[in-house]
Amino acid sequence: MTEKDDDMEIMEQERQKPRERHFRQKTEEQADISAERTEVKEPFNPLIEVVNYNFFYGATQALFDVDLTMPEKQVTAIIGPSGCGKSTLLRSINRMNDLLDNAYHRGDIRIREQSIYDAGLEVTELRKRIGMVFQKSNPFPKTIYENVVYSLRVAGQNNKTVLNEAVERSLKAAALWDEAKDRLDESALSLSGGQMQRLCIARAVANRPEILLMDEPCSALDPIATAKIEELMYQLKKDYTIVIVTHNMQQAARVADHTAFFYMGRLIEFGETKKMFMSPDKKQTEEYITGRFG
Amino acid sequence: MLKQPPLLKPEVRKYRPPGESFVWFTATGLSLGLVMILFLLGIIFVKGVDVFWPKKAALIELKPDSPAQIGPERFLAGVVTTVQEKIGGDSAALAESQKEWQLFVGNKDVYGYGFKYFDAAFIQKVSYPESLARIERLEYGDAFGYPVMIKLAAGQIRTAGQPGFIGELKRLVHESEKRWDKIRDIEKRQIGKINDRLEDLRLKEKSRTSQHGLEARSHRELIAQEAAGLQGQYQLLAQKAQELRKLQKQDLIVYRLASGEEKELPAGQVLGFYFPNQLNWAGRAGLFCKRVFQYLSDAPREANTEGGVFPAIFGTLVMTVLMSLAVTPFGVLAAIYLREYAKQGFFVRAVRIAVNNLAGVPSIVFGVFGLGFFVYFVGGSIDRLFFKEALPTPTFGTGGILWASLTLALLTVPMVIVATEEALAAVPRGMREGSLACGASKWQTIQRIVLPASAPGILTGLILAMARGASEVAPLMLVGVVKLAPTLPLDGTFPFFHLERKFMHLGFHIYDLGFQSPDSEAAKPMVFATTLLLIGLVVVLNLGAIIIRENLRKKYSTGAF
Ligand SMILES: Nc1ncnc2c1ncn2[C@@H]1O[C@H](COP(=O)(O)OP(=O)(O)OP(=O)(O)O)[C@@H](O)[C@H]1O
Numbered sequence: 001m002t003e004k005d006d007d008m009e010i011m012e013q014e015r016q017k018p019r020e021r022h023f024r025q026k027t028e029e030q031a032d033i034s035a036e037r038t039e040v041k042e043p044f045n046p047l048i049e050v051v052n053y054n055f056f057y058g059a060t061q062a063l064f065d066v067d068l069t070m071p072e073k074q075v076t077a078i079i080g081p082s083g084c085g086k087s088t089l090l091r092s093i094n095r096m097n098d099l100l101d102n103a104y105h106r107g108d109i110r111i112r113e114q115s116i117y118d119a120g121l122e123v124t125e126l127r128k129r130i131g132m133v134f135q136k137s138n139p140f141p142k143t144i145y146e147n148v149v150y151s152l153r154v155a156g157q158n159n160k161t162v163l164n165e166a167v168e169r170s171l172k173a174a175a176l177w178d179e180a181k182d183r184l185d186e187s188a189l190s191l192s193g194g195q196m197q198r199l200c201i202a203r204a205v206a207n208r209p210e211i212l213l214m215d216e217p218c219s220a221l222d223p224i225a226t227a228k229i230e231e232l233m234y235q236l237k238k239d240y241t242i243v244i245v246t247h248n249m250q251q252a253a254r255v256a257d258h259t260a261f262f263y264m265g266r267l268i269e270f271g272e273t274k275k276m277f278m279s280p281d282k283k284q285t286e287e288y289i290t291g292r293f294g
Numbered sequence: 295m296l297k298q299p300p301l302l303k304p305e306v307r308k309y310r311p312p313g314e315s316f317v318w319f320t321a322t323g324l325s326l327g328l329v330m331i332l333f334l335l336g337i338i339f340v341k342g343v344d345v346f347w348p349k350k351a352a353l354i355e356l357k358p359d360s361p362a363q364i365g366p367e368r369f370l371a372g373v374v375t376t377v378q379e380k381i382g383g384d385s386a387a388l389a390e391s392q393k394e395w396q397l398f399v400g401n402k403d404v405y406g407y408g409f410k411y412f413d414a415a416f417i418q419k420v421s422y423p424e425s426l427a428r429i430e431r432l433e434y435g436d437a438f439g440y441p442v443m444i445k446l447a448a449g450q451i452r453t454a455g456q457p458g459f460i461g462e463l464k465r466l467v468h469e470s471e472k473r474w475d476k477i478r479d480i481e482k483r484q485i486g487k488i489n490d491r492l493e494d495l496r497l498k499e500k501s502r503t504s505q506h507g508l509e510a511r512s513h514r515e516l517i518a519q520e521a522a523g524l525q526g527q528y529q530l531l532a533q534k535a536q537e538l539r540k541l542q543k544q545d546l547i548v549y550r551l552a553s554g555e556e557k558e559l560p561a562g563q564v565l566g567f568y569f570p571n572q573l574n575w576a577g578r579a580g581l582f583c584k585r586v587f588q589y590l591s592d593a594p595r596e597a598n599t600e601g602g603v604f605p606a607i608f609g610t611l612v613m614t615v616l617m618s619l620a621v622t623p624f625g626v627l628a629a630i631y632l633r634e635y636a637k638q639g640f641f642v643r644a645v646r647i648a649v650n651n652l653a654g655v656p657s658i659v660f661g662v663f664g665l666g667f668f669v670y671f672v673g674g675s676i677d678r679l680f681f682k683e684a685l686p687t688p689t690f691g692t693g694g695i696l697w698a699s700l701t702l703a704l705l706t707v708p709m710v711i712v713a714t715e716e717a718l719a720a721v722p723r724g725m726r727e728g729s730l731a732c733g734a735s736k737w738q739t740i741q742r743i744v745l746p747a748s749a750p751g752i753l754t755g756l757i758l759a760m761a762r763g764a765s766e767v768a769p770l771m772l773v774g775v776v777k778l779a780p781t782l783p784l785d786g787t788f789p790f791f792h793l794e795r796k797f798m799h800l801g802f803h804i805y806d807l808g809f810q811s812p813d814s815e816a817a818k819p820m821v822f823a824t825t826l827l828l829i830g831l832v833v834v835l836n837l838g839a840i841i842i843r844e845n846l847r848k849k850y851s852t853g854a855f
């Protein structure tokens with residue numbers, strides 16, 4: 001057997017892991033459902049509510065009357081063709097779109113029933129509760145260590161032991177610890193593209209946010225790293241609520257508990273992933289999922 | 295099967311690709327510019343370095359009865375500075391040769407001039423005798439001559455042929471140098487200190503004249519007593535200096551000029567001497583280094599045409615540093631506000647255009663503004679508030695290094711603002727968003743992410759500003775630069791930093807040497823040397839900043855610059 005084949009097999013094994021686990025979980029769930037139809041293993045506790053939300057980039061409207069409720073401590077996937085407004089919605093949740101001149105919104109987004117636009121809610125406080133991983137990885141031109149602890153530093157945390165603990169925990173969570181533990185003082189820009197993306201994930205979870213927004217976190221990653229991230233999401237959802245944008249249907253099917261399908265700025269369908277992928281209500285959804293358009 | 299045509303066959307590239315002629319056109323433009331700049335720098339470098347290189351002294355024997363003869367003998371000695379085609383010569387004597395020579399003959403005290411022109415036709419013979427000495431003097435520039443004897447104060451006489459004559463000469467010069475150091479110390483430092491204290495007392499007394507009563511009177515008496523004590527010390531020191539000065543005159547050195555006259559010169563007037571025709575290459579190089587060092591470390595003499603330029607270097611450096619200290623925070627903060635906080639709209643655009651235009655305002659306008667605003671208004675107000683006793687003598691209400699630095703800061707602030715704005719704009723948005731998404735406030739993002747990442751770009755602007763500020767002259771003439779400053783802006787007397795003092799500046803020094811000097815021939819080499827030095831200083835400042843910038847760039851490389 002050649003070395004390459006070897007690698008391939010490892011990759012394949014790695015890929016299987018989360019799927020298996022997911023599958024196992026799903027079968028348990030199914031068993032539950034079949035045993036008692038009304039009971040779902042993970043209760044649907046609404047955490048993020050998007051209410052009649054419209055978003056405008058100047059004259060162009062990117063989101064139209066979106067109504068969507070995302071559950072606590074679960075993974076919600078947002079799928080849809082390019083340009084349908086997935087990133088726009090995601091960036092609205094932590095008010096990242098506030099930075100744009102000339103952009104405005106109508107409607108509301110609530111987290112634990114509090115509006116994110118509430119006058120009493122400091123936007124920095126909101127963002128401390130919401131970690132974000134961007135579509136394009138954006139490490140800071142600092143050391144790996146300083147990148148990870150950035151959110152703690154800006155919160156005024158300078159205690160060395162706390163920071164060290166956060167670095168180890170976050171890097172392990174982002175499956176980067178083994179590669180980076182000996183080079184924490186090197187510039188983050190010396191990492192590879194995929195490592196940078198994982199560093200950004202570590203940075204996002206360093207201060208233990210409630211919610212984790214991920215905009216195509218795996219688009220720059222190889223299958224092994226992707227598998228690691230998916231595994232990570234599976235781990236993280238015990239404590240965090242995760243919203244992930246993805247173009248990869250298999251990934252959505254593997255990791256998400258619920259899926260929202262967007263098309264041209266409108267929410268077409270939202271529901272349990274399993275159901276959506278087996279028997280979608282809308283024809284558009286079915287076509288997109290099966291790859292007939294998009 | 296189709297045969298693939300070979301890629302890039304020579305025939306295929308028969309015609310020129312479009313735009314190639316334009317490449318040549320632009321390249322020509324660039325090379326022309328480069329050639330001109332290099333030519334200018336080359337001239338300055340060669341001439342500037344040449345000033346310090348010890349040259350051979352020629353002894354020229356003139357033909358009998360030539361009009362070029364200036365003394366009893368038919369000889370001229372000096373350094374040949376130019377040999378050129380004579381302009382408008384029509385005398386019969388010039389028929390065979392139309393050339394004329396320029397000779398630096400020195401001995402200005404005897405001849406009344408330092409340079410002499412004469413026709414090549416008058417020359418009988420040129421030689422380079424080893425016994426010809428070049429004597430560097432405190433006054434009247436250099437002298438060329440043959441040392442003849444030394445008349446010591448005790449009445450002893452040493453003549454040239456005797457063994458140990460040169461050693462004795464060296465000893466005298468060395469002694470006089472040490473004595474000058476002592477005199478300078480007494481007159482400048484010690485007496486200066488006493489003068490400062492006397493001035494303090496005078497001001498104290500003045501401020502109390504309005505008071506009456508016993509207490510005031512006893513105070514006045516105390517002050518008078520102290521002043522008397524100081525006066526006594528002053529007298530003592532002045533006397534000591536006087537004695538030393540007398541000592542400087544007691545030993546005499548006698549030398550004979552090539553043209554025949556004999557001169558007596560007090561040893562205290564001699565700074566040094568050497569025999570230019572005895573020097574080998576190493577000797578010349580050694581002397582060259584010594585003269586360069588003296589030039590860099592000495593104060594100027596003889597209306598700035600002799601001696602060094604240390605006060606000017608120091609003044610330029612201090613002013614540039616002060617200017618940078620003033621302009622950096624000011625410019626960077628302004629740019630941060632403009633780029634990061636201000637709502638981008640008509641007003642901000644107008645401000646930006648105004649800032650850009652400010653960079654094009656003639657610098658003399660800034661000088662006038664600095665004089666009116668900083669010197670008269672701000673300085674005048676400070677004087678009225680804090681230095682009332684000294685009035686009508688202004689303290690801050692006259693040109694000084696602080697006002698000059700602030701004026702230049704104003705002049706260069708547009709550069710810093712523009713460069714900083716560009717650097718800030720070049721920081722990728724993703725990085726800012728990443729920081730904000732971590733819960734950082736806007737200011738934290740600027741402080742921790744944006745500023746470090748844009749530091750190299752900001753430094754580039756600062757480098758430009760420093761280079762401009764260090765070489766600017768016109769506005770300085772109005773706000774504090776002088777031809778000859780008695781003191782440095784930074785010295786050992788309290789409070790060490792004298793921001794109100796006038797100062798010397800290399801750029802102004804060049805102007806002064808080149809255009810205000812009574813003896814422009816004598817000043818010419820100094821103009822080149824000083825220009826070279828100013829360029830060198832700007833290069834050093836820039837290099838320093840560039841090294842810092844490269845280090846920063848390595849640390850915060852974002853690929854944005
Ligand atoms: N800053 C902006 N200014 C103006 N229009 C924008 C801006 N950002 C996005 N848009 C527009 O809004 C629409 C939605 O964009 P969005 O980035 O949300 O798409 P997306 O679903 O994330 O696409 P992709 O899958 O390619 O990332 C697009 O038509 C896009 O052109």
Ligand SMILES: [Mg+2]
Binds near residue numbers: 087
């Ligand atoms: Mg997107």
